[in-house]
Amino acid sequence: MDPQGRTGFDRFNALAIDNGKIVAVGDAADLRLQLGAMADRIVDVEGATVIPGLIDSHLHVAALGEHTAELDLTGVASRDELLARVRDFSSRTPVDSWVIGGGWDDNRFAVKGLPTLAELDEAAGGRPLLLTRVCHHAYLVNQAALRAAQLTLESPDPDDGYYGRDDDGRLNGQVFENASRPILKAPPEKSRDAWKRLVRVGMETALKQGITGVHTDDVRSLGSFDAVASVYHTLIHDEGIRLRVHELVNWASMDEALAVLSQYPFEDEWFTRGAAKLFSDGALGSRTAWFSEPYSDQSGWSGSAMYAPQELMERVRAAHEKGFGAAVHAIGDAAVDLTLRAMAAAPRVAQRDRLIHAEVIRPDLIPVMQAFGDRLAVDVQPRFTVSDFPWLADRVGPHRVDFACAWRMMQEAGIHIAGGSDAPIEPVAPLLGIHAAHTRRRPFSDGPVYGAKECLSARDAVMLFTSKAAYAAGQEGQYGTIEVSRPADLTILSQDIVNPAHPDDMLKAEVLYTVVGGEIAYAHPGGIAKESVG
Numbered sequence: 425m426d427p428q429g430r431t432g433f434d435r436f437n438a439l440a441i442d443n444g445k446i447v448a449v450g451d452a453a454d455l456r457l458q459l460g461a462m463a464d465r466i467v468d469v470e471g472a473t474v475i476p477g478l479i480d481s482h483l484h485v486a487a488l489g490e491h492t493a494e495l496d497l498t499g500v501a502s503r504d505e506l507l508a509r510v511r512d513f514s515s516r517t518p519v520d521s522w523v524i525g526g527g528w529d530d531n532r533f534a535v536k537g538l539p540t541l542a543e544l545d546e547a548a549g550g551r552p553l554l555l556t557r558v559c560h561h562a563y564l565v566n567q568a569a570l571r572a573a574q575l576t577l578e579s580p581d582p583d584d585g586y587y588g589r590d591d592d593g594r595l596n597g598q599v600f601e602n603a604s605r606p607i608l609k610a611p612p613e614k615s616r617d618a619w620k621r622l623v624r625v626g627m628e629t630a631l632k633q634g635i636t637g638v639h640t641d642d643v644r645s646l647g648s649f650d651a652v653a654s655v656y657h658t659l660i661h662d663e664g665i666r667l668r669v670h671e672l673v674n675w676a677s678m679d680e681a682l683a684v685l686s687q688y689p690f691e692d693e694w695f696t697r698g699a700a701k702l703f704s705d706g707a708l709g710s711r712t713a714w715f716s717e718p719y720s721d722q723s724g725w726s727g728s729a730m731y732a733p734q735e736l737m738e739r740v741r742a743a744h745e746k747g748f749g750a751a752v753h754a755i756g757d758a759a760v761d762l763t764l765r766a767m768a769a770a771p772r773v774a775q776r777d778r779l780i781h782a783e784v785i786r787p788d789l790i791p792v793m794q795a796f797g798d799r800l801a802v803d804v805q806p807r808f809t810v811s812d813f814p815w816l817a818d819r820v821g822p823h824r825v826d827f828a829c830a831w832r833m834m835q836e837a838g839i840h841i842a843g844g845s846d847a848p849i850e851p852v853a854p855l856l857g858i859h860a861a862h863t864r865r866r867p868f869s870d871g872p873v874y875g876a877k878e879c880l881s882a883r884d885a886v887m888l889f890t891s892k893a894a895y896a897a898g899q900e901g902q903y904g905t906i907e908v909s910r911p912a913d914l915t916i917l918s919q920d921i922v923n924p925a926h927p928d929d930m931l932k933a934e935v936l937y938t939v940v941g942g943e944i945a946y947a948h949p950g951g952i953a954k955e956s957v958g
Contacts, residue, residue: 477636495525
């Protein structure tokens with residue numbers, strides 16, 4: 425193997441690690457003979473597959489931990505099943521507590537239709553109920569939750585969201601976009617210690633999946649950048665959890681983040697400050713993603729912009745002026761178009777801008793993205809092809825579906841794309857994302873393949889979650905490849921996912937070890953690596 429090779433996918437059977445960095449790669453016996461006591465640690469993986477440490481370029485660690493303590497509605501297939509799960513969970517919940525859950529996806533219901541407000545009231549047994557759709561852009565609530573949020577059945581829509589209504593114009597329990605804000609604020613606030621426990625769960629879950637670094641968005645969960653930074657500092661430095669955290673900053677918290685980082689030594693190799701997070705539209709599942717023409721399955725409706733065009737322009741400009749790149753959620757083509765124009769109009773900044781999702785684009789937007797060169801990264805979520813197809817084709821129509829999840833088109837145009845899960849919206853499992861990027865079909869299925877011409881090679885799919893994810897954060901000089909003198913961030917797998925005999929073999933691979941900064945941060949109970957300490 426060439427130790428300076430930049431892919432990090434060449435074959436070797438041992439690494440020498442000294443002071444958290446890679447000293448040499450090659451044969452285990454040779455490295456022991458050559459280095460001996462000069463190295464802190466030699467890890468012999470006995471033929472297992474070692475790749476650069478996997479990085480998730482877009483997820484929500486705190487929400488991932490929180491998800492484990494709530495009602496999980498992932499996979500419910502009907503309104504009746506949803507209501508049954510709410511009844512069961514509510515029966516085990518104190519009468520003065522909220523029933524909070526999420527993961528429901530009405531596009532998967534065999535019989536279309538959502539529960540009525542009366543049905544939600546009955547299922548929760550008088551407890552306030554808040555159920556987040558899988559996309560986190562729509563919600564189901566009951567009357568007790570509305571009362572707790574000081575809303576009535578006649579409350580008007582805010583400017584940046586709306587309520588579902590019955591035939592009489594009264595709220596029906598469906599909530600969209602930022603109309604949810606007063607309801608999300610209504611449950612009792614969690615203590616910082618409670619959040620620390622949940623963030624720890626999220627971090628440990630990521631490590632078990634072979635993830636060595638995360639690009640996460642937690643300010644909206646914990647309520648402040650100070651809380652986020654201090655919780656991660658405690659977990660990493662006091663409790664020894666080895667996970668690299670690149671934290672996006674809620675746009676409204678930019679000044680706070682700058683003040684916190686100027687006063688306390690939170691930022692280091694383990695915790696870095698990312699771009700400012702903004703939203704330009706909603707989601708496809710809730711039909712709040714914003715398109716330049718109407719949805720194919722809802723005449724006259726094109727989705728909704730999160731902000732008026734000039735306001736988004738001003739917000740991106742303000743981020744740049746404060747030294748932040750802009751990380752903007754944009755799913756529909758109109759949202760992508762406006763976001764790119766806002767980024768281009770803002771003064772240049774050292775930190776990269778990030779276009780998050782770009783799920784449905786137009787061909788004329790490709791050269792616009794190209795023009796940014798190395799100033800832009802696009803965060804894509806490969807598992808969306810598993811979750812959003814085939815109903816996505818009905819939603820956008822045959823004339824737009826070819827530009828849905830157009831990863832290969834973007835890659836071949838030289839646009840920098842990175843891979844993430846968007847967990848807990850999708851599973852925090854990079855092997856699932858890598859498989860989806862390579863196959864664009866469900867695991868262990870013979871078909872169908874959604875947009876076969878946009879499939880990536882296995883190597884390129886892995887690179888989405890290694891070198892390309894590092895690039896999105898401006899950390900391509902530190903992480904994402906296996907190279908001498910770089911930090912020893914490694915994912916050790918039971919099978920080769922870069923050159924699989926069959927694409928589904930990727931899904932059979934087990935994470936044996938997650939190594940971060942030369943330390944084993946996670947070890948599978950059946951792992952086989954041998955460690956020699958000089």
